[in-house]
Amino acid sequence: MGDKILCFGAVEVEDEGGGVGRRTVRIYYYLEDDTIRVVETPTHNAGGVQGTLVGRQRVATESSPLAPHLNLSNIKVGECVKVLGRRYMVTSCDPATRTYLTSLGMAPPPDLLPHPSPEAIPELTGAAKLQFMGDWPKTHPLATFVMHSGQVLRFYGEWVDGSVMAEGVGGVTERVTERVELRYYLEDDTAEVRVHHLTPHQHALTPTPPTLPTKLLRRSPIPKDASEVLGASSLGAESRPTLNLLGLRGGRAHLKDRRPQAGARPGMLTPYDLVLGSEVRVCGRVLRLCECDAFTTTYYKNVLHIDQVPVEYQYLYRKLTVPPVPRTTPLDPRWLEEHPRDPLHPFPTSVTTLVGGYHARDIRDGCEGTILRFGAKLITDKEKDKDREFVVNFYVFDSTISVYEIPRINSGQRAGMFLGRGLVVYEGGEGHVSAQDLYVGACVTLNAHDFTLTSADEFTQAYMERHADEFPQANYNVALDAARRCLDHHQLTALLRQYTSHDPDKTGFVPTTLATKALADALGGSELSRQQVAALTRRHRHLRASPLSRQQLTHLAALHLKRHNFHGMDELRAGLQGRDKERCGLLGAGCVRAALLATRLPLPPALIDALIDSVKGEGEQVEYESLCRDLDWRLRPHIHTTPPCQLDEASLTAGLRRVEDLTDYVNLVADLEGSAATHHFAGTGLV
Template sequence: MTATFTPRTARSNLGAPFLPGYVAHELRQNHPKQQTLAYGPGGSIDKPLAATGKLVLPKLDLSLLHHLNDPFHRYDLSTRTFTHEERGEMKDSARNTYRPALQPAWLKHDRQVLRFYAYFQEAVHENPKESFRIRGCNILFYLEDGTMMVSEPKIENSGMTQGTFVKRHRIPRPSSLGGGVYGFEDLRVGKSIAIYSRLFRLIGADAYTRDFYEAAMGETMVEDQELPMDTFRAADLPDPEDLVSARRAVLQEAKEYNEIAVGGCCRNEKLQQYLENDRKVLRFHTFWDESGKYGSRKYYTLHYYLADDTVEMLENLPRNSGCAPYPTFWRRSPLRKNPYISATPGMLEPAALIYKPEDLICGQTIDVMGRQIVLYDCDDFTRDFYRSFMGLEQVGTKIHHPPLTHAKLRFPPYNGFGSEEDSLSSCRGLMPKPPRRDVQKLLVDADKVLRFEGVLADDVEENENRKFVIAICLGDDSVGVWELKQRNSGHSEGKFASKSRKKNPATGTWFRPADFFIGASLLINSSPFRLTGADEKALCYMEEHPDQFPVADVNAAVQKTRAISGWLQEQSGIVGGEELQRAAEEGGVPLNEHEILTLSRGFGRHVLRVSDAAVDASKLLEALG
């Protein structure tokens, strides 16, 4: 056998082979301590600091030096001086303590483990009964070194290898989450973590883990979640009670059939009930509110036969009701609570749940073929039966007949062809007629037009200098808008909105002459306008017809100023329109701009604009009397 030598063996002159028991060790007999001090400017310093050239001088306590400067500091008896033995004991106690002031993680968090309950979804291939399986596990996080371990609790006869799923080590975090390793900050109940390309969902934690997060991070985790159900675990759950009862009914029916087939007799289970309750019938008065478009309230009489638990409902039709004369609403038969189903091969029809006497209570409702039937009263025999056999007092309910309402058809919406009156007239009869026009108004007011000056109120800087003429024709209430020419405005003059009838979006009706006055804000063709002035003809017409234009009624405007008569007596001479409007607003009787202009034209200057309005206070006081 050829001996193998290592380089270390070669350097030594022993020549021993590199085999167990033949490895030579270089024994050192001298182990001197390394020198840690060096001498530099100012005295001895730390050797590593001397090598780097950085000198760290200790900080001196100047207050202590100032105290030592006093030659009598040795006779200062304000504090007790420690003896030599006490100083030694303090030094030994600080040196021999087993817990340092700043504890390392392995000592501070020794035997402290966070435990989370989690699960992961595992795919199941080539199995017609299930496609996935939920596997629950525990995730342990060791605070002393930041390591983690994943273990799956062992279930007897599960057929799967369970136990330690991931051994204890520091688990790396995916690069998509920033890399590094997982810490306790990454673990929360309700979150998912990826461990080696497998996704784990955290659904719970123990009490110590929740207390740790509340103390360390001031955070309260969400409540524990339930482990999802899979097909494998659902197979171990018991069958529903309704399915078990249905199976029992089928087995009982098969058992009775076999007994009759071998010569047995047919059992009559309801014979005793028939003998005791024959010709005993409970009678209830009911009604049903039909919720259809042309629905009404219909009244019925419900008979419950105690002999065989069957129900019969007869409809009480009034005279001239318009309904077919078929009084039987429900033929005598058991009345089921659960609806009927059309069973197909492979389906089990649920057991019939029929109405019993304890289900028929006055004031409650029952379901009959989807209709909610209200029981409001019963006869004397029914009351005595419930009082004797059930200890229940049936109390009748006084019903209120709903008021008769006439359903009126609505006209269809305007389709855009022709005028609205013309389209509406085509819906009133088979032979459309042209809408009637107010010919008298058209002839009398054909040439009368009210013109107002307006500006755009859209707060756009480019539209501040634009001026418009807004006119309304009194003959047909048509409205038109034209723009006045302004130099360097960037807008061409001419027609802005064609003359036609227009709707007021604020009221939903057509524009009327009463909607136009100085200071009014109108929305015409989706453009907001504010009326700032009017011509002489429009103002005179409005003052001649104060019943149509209340803002032009001088008497009504004078009565509003009665609340500020004291203020008017203090004034002398002419009062500006803005000053009068401000005083009226402070007095609790606000006046709009047209009313100020009306007062100015009646008791002051005869002007066309509100900015030039002025009122003679003495004349206004004379009008007030």
């Protein structure tokens, strides 16, 4: 019986008042040594410490500490048991406990409720029933604070339109999409209001929306009617009575009483006023309660006997408003962002702001997540700023720009956000920087700093080539026409000879970086930008898969094994030899994979699959002795010399998917020469 544990559900019984407490516990009985452990069931927002109440130990009976300890016969469903001075009524047991007791002939009665009524507790009279106070506020503030310390009622709602209920009380005049949270603290009957912004106001100069809720009203009592507290002093007085002194000065003498007249106490919000679906006045506005958390629902049902039924938010079914009339007068260039037409749709669907005859923003539907990234450097004479590197982000959706500085170790410069997202206006104030102004090799002025764009990522290059009509610098036909006018026959011959010198096997392909550099050198005196030169070579790119070789994969696997201090190569070799029934030194690829997994090699699954695929021979057979020698890092004295790649997961994934970026220089030179094939160079032996 060393592994048998009986579990009983119980509820604490208060001895002084005879009532039932709210603490639900579980009593665990260990059959091996008759020990007991009492654990309180965790309850959300209970306001007290929960967990293990009584550690595992033997508990003496109530009669005397020298008497025998509690055993299984003392714990019965429907009866009370006393553990270390506390009384618990056993209300239930789990199915395993019920089955075990039934097998012993001690079948327990049916389970009681989790919180049984006082009538079901033996030795308790009807006068000891648990009574909840119906009046509010509580008559004993200190008792209320102790009883409800840490308990908070949370409600969520929305502001109501001013035309519904808030006329004359300072309510809002239009709906806003804000999720309002009202917290009611039961310990001192105070409340606070917080606002969660669902669709915050998007501004060009402040693009980052607030992530934390805004506290609209700090913790304090909230009056039901604000007019009742107007003019009241700290003593609760509204005014002083005036006495009319008859007979003095013709009956026109008046005297004010020095004692203030005590006015009626203003009514404050109570839990009875906070019912879902109702509207309350908070901060001069009308708040409609829509939902609450689980603790609030349970509290209202058990204490106040009110069922909280959630209601739907009204702003979800509101129709969109009519768009305003477009502006025709120019605005200040520093404030080009127009206000949202609708709180649910903060971005305008068409351009209405005109500045100097140019559109302030070019809104493009369907490009909300499209970001063009360029590498940039500062154009400056200061030595400390020449090595600073930046990333320029262009958001195609609204033509905004943000700049980040790449951190460098011991640079002395603060990296991170350099320019927040927003529209960048030209120095003259007419128009703003658009997509046509950004390309590799361009010089732009951002935040009063001159930048030169040095590179662009693969996505940006591909996007500009797909939309060549919008990006003329990435248009292949435009760049090809300009290059043909700059290159003559002798220059093309020299360019082709340079390409063939790096292609000894006459495959017709050279690395793309080399092809781009050679073409840029040939077009050095022309007006073609670096973006146009890249567009010419990218048209003839070929991505050829170049996975890691067997030597590189075994080298990488041995590095992983040494990193994890693996010394189980003898077990691996013995496992492979045991699977080789014919003693021929060859095993199938599936059998070798199963042996590697059975030995629990600390290798990523992708590396194991690539390694087995590289060592397979004819008939899917693997020479396992050679594989074990290659994986044994103890036989590699120079294992850390020229590793194929880093050992992290990202580098390993990139190494397994490695490709070779090549350029077909034959077709490239043919396009530059203007013929269908390089027939002018056919007799030179270069092609």
